[in-house]
Amino acid sequence: MELNGQNRPNFEKCGGLLPVIAQDDATGDVLMLAYMNEEAYAETLRSGKAVYYSRSRNKLWRKGEESGNVQLVKSIYIDCDLDTVLIRVDQIGGAACHEGYKSCFFRQVTSEGLKIVSERVFDPKEVYKK
C-alpha cells in the first residue's frame, strides 16, 4: 500500500509516536492501545500484521513475536487530526493482553473498586517461558 502526503498519519506531530487503538474486527471489543512510529506503521502496512513501537524497550515490537498471538490487520483508519490510528484486527490466540486476557481493558472501574470483566484466555506463565 503506497501512501503519501495527507494519506498518512502525521508522525511529525507528537514527537514521532502516535497512539494506535487495536479493535477486534469480529466483536468490536477494544483490545489494547499501543504506539507506532513511522517505521512500525510502514511495516504494519507491508506485512499485514500489527507492529508497534515499544516505549519501554525503545524498539519495534512485532506483536505476538514471543507468544504467537499476532494481530492480522483487517483495516486501518486515521482520525480527523491525523494523529491517532485505529486498526481492526483478527487477534490470533484470542488474547491481546500479556496478562492472558482477551482485552487489556479487563478491569472496570466501579464504586467498589476495580472489577475483572474480561475473559482470561491463557496463563502468562505458560506462554512467556523465559
Added chain:
Amino acid sequence: MELNGQNRPNFEKCGGLLPVIAQDDATGDVLMLAYMNEEAYAETLRSGKAVYYSRSRNKLWRKGEESGNVQLVKSIYIDCDLDTVLIRVDQIGGAACHEGYKSCFFRQVTSEGLKIVSERVFDPKEVYKK
C-alpha cells in the same frame, strides 16, 4: 465514586496526561481518542459526562460544551498498565467528531488513498457558530 491506590489510572506515568478511548456503548464503534489529566478524570467520574484535557488549548475540555453533543459515560475501564482509559459512552447528537462525523475515525486507509467510511451527522458550520 471514590478511588484510590491501584483503583485509579497512573497519572504520574505519562507526564500527567493519559490517552482515553471513547467507544459507543450501543454499537461498539470507536468514536475518538482524547486525553485526560487527573482533574478531568475526577470530574468525569463525578459528573458522569466525559471531560478531557485539551492539549492544544491547555485546559479542561467538557466535551459537547459548545455543540451540545455531550458523552454520557456508561462504564469505565483501565488497561493492564494503568496508563490508558476506555470509556463506553452514550454519544448525544450521534456525532463525536467536530467535523460532523459519527466517529473521528471516519477515513479508512486503502490502496487508493483515504476513503470516507463514517456517516456525516451534522454540518460543522451550523453547529459551531462563532
